[in-house]
Amino acid sequence: MTTSEFLAELATVLQKDPMEVTESYSLKEGVLDSMAVLEVIALIDRGYGVTLPADKLSGCRSVGEILSLIKMGKGS
């Protein structure tokens, strides 16, 4: 999955405008609720074959941080 495909699918999960969801998009408190965390875990597993711990994902403050976690997960 390319980064732009990931961002487009992430926008759908977060129910946001795809133009808005870029690497610098801020994940303010409440954006990643428990259902969204589940859906993002599923999206990353599907797109990259990486399983990310929920607490690490919930701790991300921006979309860029999620992408870094995916990169680290792929390397391990």
Place this chain on the structure above:
Amino acid sequence: MSQKRPAIRAIASHLPEIAVTNDQLAGEWGSEWPAAKILAKTGIAVRYQAADGECASDLAVKAALKLIENGACTAGEIDFLLLCTQTPDYILPPTACLLQDRLGLKTSCGALDINLGCSGFLYGLAMAKSLVASSTCRNVLLITADTYTKLVNRRDRSVRTLFGDGAAATLISAVDVDCEPIGPFVFGTDGKGARHLMVPAGGMRTPITPEAVVEKDVEGGNRRSASNLFMNGAEIFNFTLRAVPEAVREILAKSGMTMQDVDYFVFHQASKFMLDHLRAKLGIPENKFCLDLENGGNTVSTTIPLALERAKASGRVKVGDRVMLVGFGVGLSWAATIITIT
């Protein structure tokens, strides 16, 4: 060569009468959780709730009597009772002993409780198979029965949408067949993840005290006390992503089969979201994959026998079909096997 081998001879289930619909839940929780969204995410239209004073044993009796009335066997022919429950009537005695009396089973019948959740049917089936294969017993009655709704806080949406009460009675005994109807098993346990799905208070470690029943606001706008069921849905999802595909690979290897050799897949019916993802990840065609949550929801250790009973009744599985069963959940615990419908 035809010989006597352990098989699932019959299944009968019972769900309690009180229906909890998505409209009802949406009405209680407000516009953030409309009924359509609950159905889309969970795949559940209605879950059933045991009445006040109605215990897992009461559901178990109804399921077992149905099995006996259907003519699968007489009460006197059962020589071992395995009850899988996490909501027993009492801390002691074992609920299985109470059921021996209520079902009119002979006093020479063995009976014990198994404390497992969503993997429990598979563990019970493995034990029943061994008891019959070793000629220790002729007829083993395996009952799964739980009333999780008594542990769920009404204002905890993370679990109330999913869990329902129910029971299933399964008879395992020897039949004359050419192949092994209940195949090999794989098991798995990871106690490190126990904290992700638990009822913290009520055992000896943390007894019920006034503090243990104080409800608190928790994540996601939910409420619960230490004596309520807690589930970290994301961690449980991660666990299934690790454990289930591996268990599927292992059971295929152990059985000498490929995915194409399996006619139907019955996984623990956890939630539609989880099952859809697992199905896609494993590349299982939709028509070979059981999704049977709409009427009853996640009934813990009962989902697999209930789904099998319904699949057989509706013709989705037929005699001779090879069906993969995978259970996973609280413990953390998981197991898999492949059965042939007889």
